[in-house]
Amino acid sequence: xxxxxxxxxxxxxxxxxxxxxxxxxxxxxxxxxxxxxxxxxxxxxxxxxxxxxxxxxxxxxxxxxxxxxxxxxxxxxxxxxxxxxxxxxxxxxxxxxxxxxxxxxxxxxxxxxxxxxxxxxxxxxxxxxxxxxxxxxxxxxxxxxxxxxxxxxxxxxxxxxxxxxxxxxxxxxxxxxxxxxxxxxxxxxxxxxxxxxxxxxxxxxxxxxxxxxxxxxxxxxxxxxxxxxxxxxxxxxxxxxxxxxxxxxxxxxxxxxxxxxxxxxxxxxxxxxxxxxxxxxxxxxxxxxxxxxxxxxxxxxxxxxxxxxxxxxxxxxxxxxxxxx
Amino acid sequence: xxxxxxxxxxxxxxxxxxxxxxxxxxxxxxxxxxxxxxxxxxxxxxxxxxxxxxxxxxxxxxxxxxxxxxxxxxxxxxxxxxxxxxxxxxxxxxxxxxxxxxxxxxxxxxxxxxxxxxxxxxxxxxxxxxxxxxxxxxxxxxxxxxxxxxxxxxxxxxxxxxxxxxxxxxxxxxxxxxxxxxxxxxxxxxxxxxxxxxxxxxxxxxxxxxxxxxxxxxxxxxxxxxxxxxxxxxxxxxxxxxxxxxxxxxxxxxxxxxxxxxxxxxxxxxxxx
Amino acid sequence: xxxxxxxxxxxxxxxxxxxxxxxxxxxxxxxxxxxxxxxxxxxxxxxxxxxxxxxxxxxxxxxxxxxxxxxxxxxxxxxxxxxxxxxxxxxxxxxxxxxxxxxxxxxxxxxxxxxxxxxxxxxxxxxxxxxxxxxxxxxxxxxxxxxxxxxxxxxxxxxxxxxxxxxxxxxxxxxxxxxxxxxxxxxxxxxxxxxxxxxxxxxxxxxxxxxxxxxxxxxxxxxxxxxxxxxxxxxxxxxxxxxxxxxxxxxxxxxxxxxxxxxxxxxxxxxxxxxxxxxxxxxxxxxxxxxx
Numbered sequence: 030x031x032x033x034x035x036x037x038x039x040x041x042x043x044x045x046x047x048x049x050x051x052x053x054x055x056x057x058x059x060x061x062x063x064x065x066x067x068x069x070x071x072x073x074x075x076x077x078x079x080x081x082x083x084x085x086x087x088x089x090x091x092x093x094x095x096x097x098x099x100x101x102x103x104x105x106x107x108x109x110x111x112x113x114x115x116x117x118x119x120x121x122x123x124x125x126x127x128x129x130x131x132x133x134x135x136x137x138x139x140x141x142x143x144x145x146x147x148x149x150x151x152x153x154x155x156x157x158x159x160x161x162x163x164x165x166x167x168x169x170x171x172x173x174x175x176x177x178x179x180x181x182x183x184x185x186x187x188x189x190x191x192x193x194x195x196x197x198x199x200x201x202x203x204x205x206x207x208x209x210x211x212x213x214x215x216x217x218x219x220x221x222x223x224x225x226x227x228x229x230x231x232x233x234x235x236x237x238x239x240x241x242x243x244x245x246x247x248x249x250x251x252x253x254x255x256x257x258x259x260x261x262x263x264x265x266x267x268x269x270x271x272x273x274x275x276x277x278x279x280x281x282x283x284x285x286x287x288x289x290x291x292x293x294x295x296x297x298x299x300x301x302x303x304x305x306x307x308x309x310x311x312x313x314x315x316x317x318x319x320x321x322x323x324x325x326x327x328x329x330x331x332x333x334x335x336x337x338x339x340x341x342x343x344x345x346x347x348x349x350x351x352x353x354x
Numbered sequence: 355x356x357x358x359x360x361x362x363x364x365x366x367x368x369x370x371x372x373x374x375x376x377x378x379x380x381x382x383x384x385x386x387x388x389x390x391x392x393x394x395x396x397x398x399x400x401x402x403x404x405x406x407x408x409x410x411x412x413x414x415x416x417x418x419x420x421x422x423x424x425x426x427x428x429x430x431x432x433x434x435x436x437x438x439x440x441x442x443x444x445x446x447x448x449x450x451x452x453x454x455x456x457x458x459x460x461x462x463x464x465x466x467x468x469x470x471x472x473x474x475x476x477x478x479x480x481x482x483x484x485x486x487x488x489x490x491x492x493x494x495x496x497x498x499x500x501x502x503x504x505x506x507x508x509x510x511x512x513x514x515x516x517x518x519x520x521x522x523x524x525x526x527x528x529x530x531x532x533x534x535x536x537x538x539x540x541x542x543x544x545x546x547x548x549x550x551x552x553x554x555x556x557x558x559x560x561x562x563x564x565x566x567x568x569x570x571x572x573x574x575x576x577x578x579x580x581x582x583x584x585x586x587x588x589x590x591x592x593x594x595x596x597x598x599x600x601x602x603x604x605x606x607x608x609x610x611x612x613x614x615x616x617x618x619x620x621x622x623x624x625x626x627x
Numbered sequence: 628x629x630x631x632x633x634x635x636x637x638x639x640x641x642x643x644x645x646x647x648x649x650x651x652x653x654x655x656x657x658x659x660x661x662x663x664x665x666x667x668x669x670x671x672x673x674x675x676x677x678x679x680x681x682x683x684x685x686x687x688x689x690x691x692x693x694x695x696x697x698x699x700x701x702x703x704x705x706x707x708x709x710x711x712x713x714x715x716x717x718x719x720x721x722x723x724x725x726x727x728x729x730x731x732x733x734x735x736x737x738x739x740x741x742x743x744x745x746x747x748x749x750x751x752x753x754x755x756x757x758x759x760x761x762x763x764x765x766x767x768x769x770x771x772x773x774x775x776x777x778x779x780x781x782x783x784x785x786x787x788x789x790x791x792x793x794x795x796x797x798x799x800x801x802x803x804x805x806x807x808x809x810x811x812x813x814x815x816x817x818x819x820x821x822x823x824x825x826x827x828x829x830x831x832x833x834x835x836x837x838x839x840x841x842x843x844x845x846x847x848x849x850x851x852x853x854x855x856x857x858x859x860x861x862x863x864x865x866x867x868x869x870x871x872x873x874x875x876x877x878x879x880x881x882x883x884x885x886x887x888x889x890x891x892x893x894x895x896x897x898x899x900x901x902x903x904x905x906x907x908x909x910x911x912x913x914x915x916x917x918x919x
Contacts (some may be wrong), residue, residue: 043620086622088451110359113453124443124721127373134372141369142452142459144362186448206446304613391812398818402672402692405825406679442719448884526656533660545671547680557872 031102033089033194033227034064038342039096041082041251056082058251059096060192064244067224069216071242072231073341079251080231081120087117087229088157099206101193114143116194121202123180128172132182135171136189143190150189157185161211177208184212188219197230201237214242235341245341247348252303254348259341266292266339266347271338272309272317281304290316295346304332310343364457367465368441374466384470388424389477393485396420396478399545400486410489411578412546417482418571419544420516424474425506426564429513430531432467433460439529446521456609464510492578496573497587505567508571511601512563517538518560518605518612520620538562543569549581556584563597566590600624631685636731639738647715648743665700666758667749669760672696672824674761685764687861691851692824692859693765695753698850700748701821702788702843703814708744709792710810712737713799717913724913734897737796738789746783766858776878777853783885784846790896797900800907819845827872835872843879849875 041057056079056155064070070078085091086098087111093148098102102112126135140150158164161181166174174182180200187195197216201209220226232238238245239259246256255262276282278299285291290313309320324331378384398418437460440446449459483487492498519527541555542548542565548556549569559565570590572579585593616622676689683689683817685700716723725734795810802809817823820834821843838844848871852859861872869875876884907913 088447090447090450090617090623091620092614111449114452118447118451120444123444125448127377127445129377130373134376138369139448141365142362142449142454144358144365144453145365185487295473337428380804387802387809387812391809391815394812394815394819398815398824399675401819401825401829402675403679403830405692406676406688408679412675412678439713439719529660532663536664536671540671540674543674546675550678598692 030097031066032063033066033068033101034062034070034229035060035099036060036083037097039083039086039098040094041079041086041091042094055251057093060251060253062253064227064247066227067220068243069228069241071238071245072116072229072248073235073238073245073345074231075232078248080188080248081198082251083248084198084229084231085160086116087114088116088196100257109185115192116196117187117190117192118196118198119184119200119279120289121199123183126171126179126182126186131168131170132158132174133167136169136186139186140189145190153189153191154185154195157189158233160215161185177204180204180207181211184215188215193225194201194227194229197228199232201232201234209237210294211300213237217241220332234303235337239341247341247345249327249349254343262341262344263339266343267309270311270314271337271339271343272311273333273335274307274309274331275304275333276307276324277304277332278329279303280305280329281305282324282327282329285309285320287317288316288323289313291320293346308343309347310339310347329330339340363454363458365590366452366454367462370459370462371466372461372462374529375469378470388470389474392420392423392474393478396482397485400482409471409578410487411576411582413485414488414490414576415490415547415572416545417486419539419568419574421475421478421480422564422568422571423539424471424478424508424542427535428464428467428471428514429509430534432471432535433463433513433515435520435531436463437517438524443523444509450613450622456518456613457605458516460514460605461510464597464614466571489577490575491623492575494574498571499593499597501567501570501574501594504591504598505563505570508563508594508597509567509603511598511605512604514605515601517610518608520611521609521616522619523592524621524624538564541565547572547584549582549584560584560593561597563594563601566594566597570594633732633735636735636741637739640681641742644672644712644740644743645741648747658916661747661750662754665697665755668700669693669696669755669759685766687766687858687865689763689860690855690858691750691765691826693759693763694756694767694851694855695751695823695847696845697759699818700755701745701785702821703811704748705741705745705785705788706792706795706810706814708741708748708788709737710729710795710917711744712740713796727913733792734900737793741789741792745789767855768857771856771868773853773856773878775848776882778801778887779882780846780849780853783882784850785887786887787842787846787889787892790892794892794896794899797896797903800903800912801910822847822871822873826870828870838872838898842885842892844873845876845884845888848876848892849878852878890919898913913915 030049031205039057039060039062040055043054043056045051046292060079061247070195072083074080084090086093087100088107089105092106095154099105101115103115105112133151136154137147137150140153141147145153151153154167154322155164158167161184162255163181163185164177166178171182184200187197201212204212216230220228230241231240242259244256244258245262247254247262255265267340279300281298285294290311292310292312294307295306296302296311299306307324311320321331321334359566378556396416400413403412403416437446438626440449483490502608519530524529539545541551541559542562543551543556543559547569548565549557551559556565564586569584570587573583580587584590613622672692673684676684676692678688713723716726727733756765756767760767790808791813795813798809818831820827820838821841822838823843827838827844829837858870863874873881
């Protein structure tokens with residue numbers, strides 16, 4: 030069966046026009062992905078990992094430097110129109126649209142670019158507005174919407190065309206809890222309604238990926254480091270426990286590498302609470318006492334201590350060697 | 355091209371024209387800023403001719419030229435460089451992702467803008483004619499409409515070609531638009547008979563459709579227009595028709611090529627270039 | 628302290644204005660742009676003149692018209708440059724709200740941002756004048772130029788134009804994107820009524836009193852008297868009457884009028900700006916975008 034999305038050694042390199050503008054950047058490096066129809070597939074990585082670059086190539090906005098990409102079986106370089114008929118994209122923090130138009134008018138306008146008859150378009154718009162609780166805002170000018178309402182409108186824009194494949198590029202970026210929840214719930218319901226639908230979601234929110242995705246690819250520096258279900262990914266650190274310490278102050282502590290039984294660790298400063306969070310992935314629990322002894326020996330005051338089950342962040346730290354800032 | 359593809363593109367034209375049309379009604383202040391105030395600049399040129407004791411037709415040319423600047427400015431700022439602003443606010447990537455021809459989006463902008471522009475031009479012509487006692491002599495309204503339509507198609511085709519630059523460039527293209535105001539007013543003879551530039555200069559300027567369009571319109575609506583003409587009316591109509599075809603073809607290929615370059619270099623959706 | 632702080636704001640915003648105006652292309656293309664654009668604008672008038680006179684440009688009327696048109700670039704471009712700051716920051720870069728809430732003198736910011744436009748326009752005016760003298764026999768005799776009068780006229784006139792631009796900038800808080808045409812419209816008003824390319828005596832009788840109220844009229848006259856006194860004398864001698872309509876006004880009177888205009892417009896413009904700003908804040912228009 031044809032994949033919804035397939036990439037083969039997909040590479041994208043950005044070269045500056047002039048040397049003084051910066052170095053050559055390899056945004057994607059030989060990315061191989063296969064996403065099946067009906068999947069809600071996540072791409073998880075820090076800022077600058079290459080997530081948006083991947084989506085831009087798949088949505089025909091950017092050409093790869095080398096390699097191939099196929100969407101719904103069509104080559105993104107050669108079969109542009111066939112790809113575009115089957116996709117749509119929603120980005121986080123979008124400011125697209127025209128402030129002078131109403132919500133309905135904006136949505137209707139974009140639906141026209143996909144050849145949807147006005148009657149059908151308006152019916153879809155009505156349904157989607159209802160699902161997102163924006164019915165009263167249908168006649169409101171876009172410039173009067175709050176950030177959350179605007180993003181909901183953008184999400185509706187992405188789905189009103191009823192695409193086969195939707196690319197969601199950090200769609201909950203900057204949204205409050207309720208608005209983000211509404212978007213996530215909708216995406217899950219949407220994909221369940223029709224197993225022919227596929228969603229490719231990029232995010233740097235671990236919880237979002239963990240909760241929503243059937244499979245996740247972890248990406249950093251343009252490379253796919255791992256690709257599996259959330260459960261299987263967490264099993265990669267199954268043998269390891271995670272110890273989380275918070276210490277007072279913003280000083281980092283060196284020298285943990287020499288402690289036997291310690292797999293990896295990260296340190297994150299929380300300026301607001303003036304504490305430093307140390308997270309240790311331990312293979313052998315006997316090293317816990319060594320860790321605590323070292324922290325105390327450095328003169329640091331432990332404010333909290335917690336032992337947790339592996340999370341995607343642990344997986345990420347294991348694979349990348351640092352936390353997701 | 356299947357019927358469904360054609361219908362989709364026609365819907366796209368309608369869709370993109372809509373914000374322009376609605377914007378005109380929801381922000382009616384354009385009438386003051388784009389119709390009333392520019393009349394002063396036209397009046398300035400008309401009074402220059404009065405100061406020089408020029409013949410009446412020349413003042414008529416100023417009024418006509420002033421009216422037609424509305425279309426040229428619409429090309430430069432509301433069509434070509436509009437893609438630059440669409441890129442800045444994030445709409446461009448949405449248009450480029452849609453399964454439609456780029457020319458449909460631009461055609462939508464053109465059609466939507468034509469409403470405002472035509473009112474602007476008509477009002478300028480009417481008020482200018484009254485204020486400066488311009489005498490028109492319209493022997494053939496059909497010919498006038500033909501010349502106007504052919505000029506507009508060629509002009510907007512040229513505008514689509516310019517618009518393709520904005521897929522690749524950033525502020526360079528914006529400044530290019532700014533550069534094409536006064537030089538084109540000069541080269542195309544907006545305010546004087548273009549043949550005054552000499553044959554070869556006028557011929558070169560005729561690449562810009564509005565040069566021949568203005569010259570042809572003058573021959574049709576002013577009594578002494580034929581004497582100041584660069585080429586005969588029939589020749590100019592044929593050349594304009596040729597420019598229609600040429601610019602539409604160039605626009606299509608230019609848009610494709612520029613989009614390809616933009617996608618290859620990664621500048622297609624790059625903001626603040 | 629306030630003066631130093633304001634100067635710093637001016638300096639930093641001028642730097643920003645330079646970045647926006649000048650770094651969009653390589654220096655050669657920028658130079659070409661800065662030369663071609665003003666000369667092309669002037670050549671429109673030159674051709675119009677030659678159509679009527681058959682090519683004769685070495686006379687007082689042509690010099691009168693040419694110099695006026697060249698100096699008018701200050702009016703058009705500086706008005707545009709000052710008004711554009713608000714429009715640009717609001718619609719294109721969407722940084723207006725961040726700048727607006729910063730603890731600095733916002734007027735200084737606008738002036739600084741538009742300072743580069745004045746510099747580029749000055750270059751354009753010089754290029755146009757030099758072109759006129761070398762290629763079109765425009766009569767500017769450097770030995771006869773009244774430099775103190777010219778300096779005073781330029782300073783006061785540019786000050787007046789900048790302040791007017793501030794008022795228009797305030798108005799643009801309240802209007803949509805297309806209203807950037809407001810500055811072109813106002814510049815057009817001056818073009819017709821201020822004796823830029825033809826004497827105000829050509830205007831209908833009812834319009835001439837209006838001309839005599841506008842400060843740009845006095846600015847044009849004083850710049851011409853300073854820059855081309857021989858041309859102005861020749862015009863007076865050959866026509867036998869007060870062809871410019873300003874013959875009865877002395878240099879000192881004109882400077883005083885300009886000074887008074889600067890003061891009056893300063894108060895008016897700040898007032899208009901504050902009212903417009905207040906309304907914009909009440910209606911939430913500081914950070915609205917109006918593209919369509």
